[in-house]
Structure formats: structure tokens, C-alpha cells
Amino acid sequence: MDNITSKVFSITIALLPLIAFVKVPGMDIGLGMLLLFVLLPWLFLYNLTRLQLNDIAKFSGLILFCAYSIFCSRESFSDIIGFILIMIWVIGTYKYLIDEKLVFGIMSMVSIIASVVVLIQLLFHYVFGFNLAPYIPVLIKDSTLAQYSHVINAGVDILGMYRPSAFFFEPSHFSEYAVIPLLWLLLKRKKHNSEKIALFISIGILLTRSGMGTAMVIGGWIVYYINGLDLNKRENVVNAVLVVFCAVIAFLLLLKLPFFQSAVNRVVATQDDYNAINGRLFFWDHYFSRFSFSQFVWGVGYNTVQLDKYMTGFMKLLYCSGSIGVLLFYFMLLQHRTKKDRFKSTFILFYSVLVFFAGLVSVINLVFYLTMIFSKKTCEIEEYGQYDINGIKYIPSKMSESKANVFKGI
Numbered sequence: 001m002d003n004i005t006s007k008v009f010s011i012t013i014a015l016l017p018l019i020a021f022v023k024v025p026g027m028d029i030g031l032g033m034l035l036l037f038v039l040l041p042w043l044f045l046y047n048l049t050r051l052q053l054n055d056i057a058k059f060s061g062l063i064l065f066c067a068y069s070i071f072c073s074r075e076s077f078s079d080i081i082g083f084i085l086i087m088i089w090v091i092g093t094y095k096y097l098i099d100e101k102l103v104f105g106i107m108s109m110v111s112i113i114a115s116v117v118v119l120i121q122l123l124f125h126y127v128f129g130f131n132l133a134p135y136i137p138v139l140i141k142d143s144t145l146a147q148y149s150h151v152i153n154a155g156v157d158i159l160g161m162y163r164p165s166a167f168f169f170e171p172s173h174f175s176e177y178a179v180i181p182l183l184w185l186l187l188k189r190k191k192h193n194s195e196k197i198a199l200f201i202s203i204g205i206l207l208t209r210s211g212m213g214t215a216m217v218i219g220g221w222i223v224y225y226i227n228g229l230d231l232n233k234r235e236n237v238v239n240a241v242l243v244v245f246c247a248v249i250a251f252l253l254l255l256k257l258p259f260f261q262s263a264v265n266r267v268v269a270t271q272d273d274y275n276a277i278n279g280r281l282f283f284w285d286h287y288f289s290r291f292s293f294s295q296f297v298w299g300v301g302y303n304t305v306q307l308d309k310y311m312t313g314f315m316k317l318l319y320c321s322g323s324i325g326v327l328l329f330y331f332m333l334l335q336h337r338t339k340k341d342r343f344k345s346t347f348i349l350f351y352s353v354l355v356f357f358a359g360l361v362s363v364i365n366l367v368f369y370l371t372m373i374f375s376k377k378t379c380e381i382e383e384y385g386q387y388d389i390n391g392i393k394y395i396p397s398k399m400s401e402s403k404a405n406v407f408k409g410i
Contacts, residue, residue, distance in 0.1 A: 005046055010099040012039065013371050014106035017177055020364045021144045021169070030141050032364055036085055043092040050095060059091055061332030062370070068328055069302070072321040076303035082363040090370045098375040104184040108197060111178035114166035115204025118174075121164035122207060134167050144169070163209045175205050175213025176358060179220060179350065180372075186224035188343040198224075212357055216350065223346050287311065287319055298322040313355035313365075329361075336373050348373060 012035055020032030027034065056063075066083040073079035117134060124132040135152045137145060145152065148169040168174040178201050185198040202221070205213040286309045288296075299322030305311070311319070317326045333352055337345050351369050354360055360369065 005042070006097055006099045007102065009039065009043075009093055009097050010102040011106060012036075013093075013098060013368060014103045015110070016364060016368045017173070018110070018167070021141055022139055023141045030144075030364075036089060036363075036367060040085075040088065043088065047092050047095060047097050051091065055095065058094070058335075059087075059374075061328070061335040062087060062090055062374070065325070065328040065332045068325055069321055072299050072301050072325060074301040074303050076301070079302040085363060086366050086370065089367045090374050093371050093375050096376055098371060100375075103372065104181050104189070107177070108181040108185060108201070111181050111201045111204070112197065114168065114174055114178065115201055115207075117166035118164045118204050118207050121166070125162055125164070131162060132164075165208050165210075166204075171208030171210035172212050172358060174208055175210045175216055176354060176360065178205055179213070179216040180347065182217070182220050183223075183346055183350065184343055186220060187227060187346060212354075216354075219350070220346075227342055284315070287315060296323055299325055311359060312357055313359050313361035316359065316361055317355075329355075332370075333373065344373065 016032050016035075018032075019035070020030045022031035024031055024034050066087045069083045070080050073083070121132045121134075124130045133152055137152060140152070151165075151169055163171050165171040165174045168177065182198050182201050182205075185194045185201070198220075202217045205217050296318070299318070299320045302320045305316065305320060314326070317329055321328075330352065333348050337348050339345065351360070351373070359365075
């Protein structure tokens with residue numbers, strides 16, 4: 001039962017961003033949101049009752065952020081329920097319920113398949129002149145169909161540029177998802193083929209021509225390279241400088257290729273007063289030009305948001321909950337940063353930065369990211385030959401030293 005429960009919740013988290021857009025017949029919510037509600041009783045009975053009083057202190061940042069967000073929700077019942085749902089899921093899955101290897105293994109496989117689909121899409125586009133859009137409209141929520149009709153029907157973005165994104169609706173969505181297993185493969189999974197899989201996923205992200213994805217891939221590999229260096233040694237510092245220099249030269253050479261050139265132009269060049277940077281960052285005046293000092297401090301509430309222009313996650317936090325909400329959000333993340341786990345620290349850093357450029361603070365996204373950030377590993381060695389699953393100690397009758405070390409390394 002323990003194993004089944006762990007698998008159900010781990011698979012749900014791993015696929016949550018994808019199933020969030022799947023239509024539920026007769027309902028106005030996606031399959032992802034429905035599962036978050038359906039699994040609540042199981043979460044209560046199975047794990048929340050096992051939490052101890054000293055565990056609650058570890059959630060002080062989360063509780064403060066959600067409590068203040070509920071206060072900022074004013075009379076918006078849906079937002080209040082959303083933040084309560086976030087708290088229950090993050091706290092409920094904290095203790096040995098999420099199987100890290102299963103979650104990131106599934107995410108790695110999804111990212112590999114998506115990268116293959118991107119290659120196939122490019123083949124169809126450039127060889128056969130056909131834009132392959134691998135979506136099944138009947139399975140997609142009506143609101144999502146309306147928002148991404150240009151992608152689903154024609155396979156192009158709002159400027160008419162062909163940018164493959166597999167079964168994700170935008171290249172940025174694919175990049176935001178795939179960069180997580182990419183970091184895990186580079187910084188946590190210690191197997192001989194990890195770098196090869198990470199390289200393939202990186203190529204898939206780069207081929208989508210996502211500016212944000214390109215930046216994340218470069219950042220992930222730089223962190224991986226620096227992580228393997230002893231910067232106290234002079235030759236390693238010289239090597240690091242040479243790598244940066246070669247990267248700059250390679251970038252300048254790639255600019256000569258039409259495919260890469262169009263991707264760069266999309267980010268920095270202006271077409272009808274629009275480019276990727278403008279689209280994500282330059283709507284501050286639209287939302288904040290009339291803000292008073294008090295509104296910058298306290299926000300104006302979640303029920304006042306009218307998204308007629310793009311709003312990043314950071315902008316939404318500042319708009320709805322003010323500077324106090326922003327500070328509580330980042331305090332919550334920093335509270336779980338640890339030097340012992342390089343992957344988790346890097347993951348938190350990437351998410352903290354992504355919030356400035358992408359709208360990653362919805363209920364689905366907060367459950368997805370915070371569950372992975374907060375949750376303990378499924379198994380932890382307490383002492384040789386004894387390990388802990390969901391707070392229950394097991395002492396296997398046949399456990400070799402090598403197997404114990406495997407559990408210790410999870």
C-alpha cells in the first residue's frame with residue numbers, strides 16, 4: 001500500500017503541468033485540478049495524520065505566504081480555496097510520500113519524447129512544408145483551445161513564426177518543464193548516460209527557439225561545469241575562463257546560421273513594437289503606473305486581476321499581494337535552500353528567476369514546484385540496515401551493505 005500510494009502521488013506531480021489542460025467532461029476545470037481535489041481524502045488519511053508538531057516549523061514560510069495570500073484574496077472564494085489546496089498538498093506530501101527518482105525519471109522520459117517530437121516537427125516543416133501540431137482538440141479544455149488556437153490549428157506563434165514545442169502549447173512551457181529533469185540529470189543522477197540524456201534534452205529545448213529555454217540550458221550546463229571544478233586551483237579557473245570564451249565564440253558563429261539568427265531576432269528585434277523581451281517584461285506601466293505607495297506595499301488583491309496584457313509570476317505577486325507577498329514568497333523558497341543538495345539549491349534558484357519571466361504562480365504551478373522543493377526523499381537511511389518510509393521504520397532481513405548504500409544515496 002505504501003508503494004502504491006507513493007507511486008500515485010509521484011506520477012500525479014510529475015505529469016501535473018501536462019494533465020492540467022486536459023478537459024474533464026461536464027466540468028470547467030482540467031484533469032490536473034480535479035486530481036488535486038480527488039486525492040485530498042487519501043492525502044489526509046495517509047500522510048497528514050502522521051505529521052508531528054516539530055514538522056510544522058518547517059512550513060512557517062509556506063503558511064505565512066498562503067495565509068497572507070488568502071487575506072489578499074478578499075472575497076474571491078476560488079483563490080482562497082486555491083491557497084488552502086496548496087498548503088494541504090505541500091504539507092501533506094512532505095514526509096516521504098514523493099519518490100524523487102520516479103518523479104524525475106518520468107519527467108526525463110516525457111522530455112526525451114518531447115525532444116523527439118520536436119525533431120519530427122522540424123523534419124515535417126522544413127522537408128515536407130507541413131506544420132505538425134500533435135494535439136487532440138477534443139481532449140483540451142475550451143479556455144485553452146481559445147487561448148492557443150493559433151498553435152493548435154496552424155502550429156505557429158502569434159507572429160506567424162514556426163516554433164515547434166511538441167505536445168506543449170509553447171516552447172517556453174516545454175523549456176520550463178524539461179529544464180527540471182535536465183538539472184536533475186546533471187547534478188543528481190549519477191549514472192554513465194546522464195550527460196548524454198541531458199544533452200539530448202538540451203538540444204530539444206534549443207531547437208524550439210525559446211529564448212528563455214536557451215538561457216536555462218546554458219545556465220544549467222554552466223552550473224554543472226562549475227559544480228565539478230575546484231575553483232581554489234588556478235588551472236581550473238583558467239579552464240572556466242576558456243570555456244566562457246569558447247562559448248562566446250560559438251555564439252557569434254551560430255549567429256551566421258539563419259535558424260539561430262531568427263531565434264535571436266525574435267528575442268531582441270522589434271516587429272510591430274513586439275519582441276520576446278517586451279512581451280514578458282515591458283507591461284509594468286500598464287499594471288503599475290497608477291499604483292500608490294500603499295498598493296505597492298499591500299497589493300490590491302487577487303480578485304482584481306484583469307489579464308488583458310501578459311503578467312509574469314513576479315508581477316502577479318506584486319500586483320495582488322504587494323511587496324509583502326513577494327518577500328514572503330522568496331522567504332518561503334530560501335527557507336528550503338540547502339548546501340547539502342546542490343540540485344535542490346539550483347532548482348530553487350532557477351524557479352526564483354523564472355518567476356520574473358513566466359507566469360508560474362498559479363495553483364497548479366505552485367503545487368507542482370513547491371511539492372518538489374519541500375518534499376523529503378521517499379527513503380532515508382537512519383542507520384545501517386534500517387530505513388524509513390512514510391515515518392515507519394523497516395529492518396529488512398536481507399539487506400547487503402551495497403543495497404543500504406543505495407538507499408543512503410537516494
